[in-house]
Amino acid sequence: MTDFLIFYAPFIVLILAIVVAFWAASKDGAVKDK
């Protein structure tokens, strides 16, 4: 388990974060055009 967290998990989290960032950015927010 420790080997997985040290060798593979960092890249999995990094790629997931990039995907989630694109998804979150595209969600309609509270800022609307005036």
Added chain:
Amino acid sequence: MGNEEAIFYSRVLTELTLSFHIIYATIGVGVPLMIMIAQWVGIKKNDEHYILLARRWARGFVITVAVGVVTGTAIGMQLSLLWPNFMELAGNVIALPLFLETFAFFFEAIFLGIYLYTWDRFENQKKHLLLLIPVAIGASASAVFITIVNAFMNAPQGFDVLNGELVNISPLVAMFNPAMPTKVAHVVVTAYMTSAFVLAAIAAFRLLKGSNHVYHKKALFLTMKVGLVFSIAAAIIGDFSGKYLAEYQPEKLAAAEWHFETEENAPLILYGVLDNGEVKYAIKIPYALSILAHSNPTAEVIGLDQFPEDEIPPLYIHYLFDIMVTIGVWMTFLSAAYWIGTQMKWKLVESKLFRWLIVLGGPLTMLAIEAGWWLAEVGRQPWILRGLMRVEDAATTSGQVDTMLILFSGLYLILGIGSIVVLTRMFRRNPVEKELADRHAEKGADIS
């Protein structure tokens, strides 16, 4: 100048160069992704504000890339000039990632040039966005390869030692060393996080300084959301880094956590001061160090008592760890509060105080980057190549290092002031409102 002085000035010059370079390098790695997100959202929503956001960020990005190139070249030069014995020993091993880093940079630079010169040349914005993919990949890849060199210095492998030389070198084995995944992922994700919060600080500052344009509100909302995602990811990968250290560099973890005795159920020490070897005024979180190191509250964590005196890193790295973690957690909470506040329509997140906190968050996050790198480098001491070569054995014996220090300090001062002046003039002379009006006049469509 004696050898002791040469070592001292070599350390100071390297630290100065890396500390200055990392500001521009961090922005250089993170901003392309932010530009890509903004342009993608602009295309998806058919919103000219996000497209303009990408356009203006790209303009500023070019200036930071230019300074990053100059300081990056200085580091490459100083590696050979200041640490010749290290390069003689390990140069053959790190040559591949060093070359790949340069290749990744050129890959980025070529497509950045094409990207910048083809605004408005494409009928379909999506085709223009495609040009940004190699820019973002190249920027992140250059960070990956240069961080691999640093990871190798922390966990060297992929060679045999024969008569004090490294032989039977396997460059790929050396590159994929145990320090690589956690270090590379943490560097890249914190570059994304820092870039998001620096851009958020600029947007919040514009809103505070009287421009109430919806463009800045969109910029702030976008960057704070993205910053929140990456700050959570940075914390998770930071936890993995703790597990790496416990397994492969226990002396670094023990020094950073002031963990003097090997014990089970190890507590995590936050803050505090060291007074004659005694920890005072600290917050002790029970079992937390055992959890950080081994995911098990009762696990044994190796303490500094297991290492010879001359192989223990300076204990002041604990303060650097505290600075890095405190700022990281603070920015996570600040961006989470902003995101929840905008959803719940809290007045707080629109207040001047909250926006000033966001403005402060930009330089604070950059300080966390600096503290993190100082922790990484000082925490590797006394080694330049862990277990194989000490810093003092790697340094030049030249008597001219102090002169070099003065010359490079002058160069960085000029570059620092010059880049700030150019960036502020660039955006002051062409404010958002004017640019939107110009584009509106060009297109004849109402976008403002």
